[in-house]
Amino acid sequence: MFQNQNTTKTNTDPEIEDIPVHTMLQDLNEVNFPGLDKENKQNMETVAQRKPLVVDNLTTAQKSSPFLNPTSEITRPETVKVNSIQANNPAPSATDTPSSTGSRKLFFVIAAALIIVIIAGSGYYFWTTRQANTAAVVDEIVPPVELIPETIPEPIPEPTPPAPQFSTDKPNYLNIENKDTPAGDNVKDILAFYANQVSQANIMTPVEFVVTDAQNNPLLFSEFATKLGINFTQPLRDNLKEAFSLFIYNDGPLTRFGLSLDSKDTTKLKSLMSFEEKTLAKELEPIFLSSDYTMEIKSYGSSTYKALPIRYANIVSPEDLSVDYAISTKNNKLLIGTTKMTLRSIIDYIENNTTSTPININPTSSPVNPSQDQVSTTPIQP
Secondary structure, three states: OOOOHHHHOOOOOOOHHHOOOOOHHHHHHHHHOOOOOHHHHHHHHHHHHOOOOOHHHOOHHHHHOOOOOOOOOOOOHHHHHHHHHHHHOOOOOHHHOHHHHHHHHHHHHHHHHHHHHHHHHHHHHHHHHHHHHHHHHHHHHOOOOOOOOOOOOOOOOOOOOOOOOOOOOOOEEEEOOOOOOOOOOOHHHHHHHHHHHHHHHOOOOOEEEEEEOOOOOEOOHHHHHHHHOOOOOHHHHHHEEEEEEEEEEEEOOEEEEEEEEEEOOHHHHHHHHHHHHHHHHHHOHHHOOOOOOOOOOOOOEEEEEOOEEEEEEEEEEOOOEEEEEEEEOOOOEEEEEOOHHHHHHHHHHHHHOOOOOOOOOOOOOOOOOOOOOOOOOOOOOO
């Protein structure tokens, strides 16, 4: 009477199995296939959750349907769609996962830290060992510096030239009685000694001497002539004063004597000298300082020097040995030379020294005594 409605009425209440449940499969699909859209995800879930139909409740027509018969092979396009999606969206490799990426970053950080530590440690080790080695090398090589006081050499004073042995503008004193000279008491040898000193001094001008005695008083000409052996005639001796000067002159390689005699009357002296010329060379022989000649005078010649008349006679030659004289009316003197240049140099000297101290005054200073140790030198040709 009552019909079972369960057999004829379809149950519309959802079964528990049909209720969608969020499973781990969905999470894995989202991780493995992040490019799938929502529709593909639902298809994959439907396929995965689909249950086989109950064949017993199907009609004959339904059973023959390939879509409702679970035993028939059904081509599932969803799988093709999923595969095509997988081909278009390749699955990320294992290294692209967040966990692998984090591990790789951690590895690089640790490696970089290790490299920095190694470099820093190596640098510190190198620096410390280098400083120690440098200090050791400095200690071994560099010796202690000793401060040596600086010694400043004392300036060497320039040698002062020796004082001239003879004056060339004032009279020098010649002690003819000085027995301490190597010449002894021989007057000629004393004169030769002084002549040698003048030659060694290499003086190119005539050197004037005042002949003195042992007390250093000027010697009279008459006394000097007697000691030396000059024998003028009496008329000539009467015309001459007692004041005189002896000259020594370096005439080239030779040393010659000359005389300057004061005259009382130069006008009368000219005539007296003309008469004296015959014996004058013989009378002056003690002052020739030469023995290599022959006394043979034939006549006198005349010349002029600085407007002063000169008379001369060559014994050897004008340069070697001769008798030259001149009378200076200006100075009232008789000038005699034993070579040509000896007389002319005496004339120059007299003109340039007209204000010299009179030689007849008693000198207040000692005469110049030449040194016996002077080195000989060759005179220069004037």
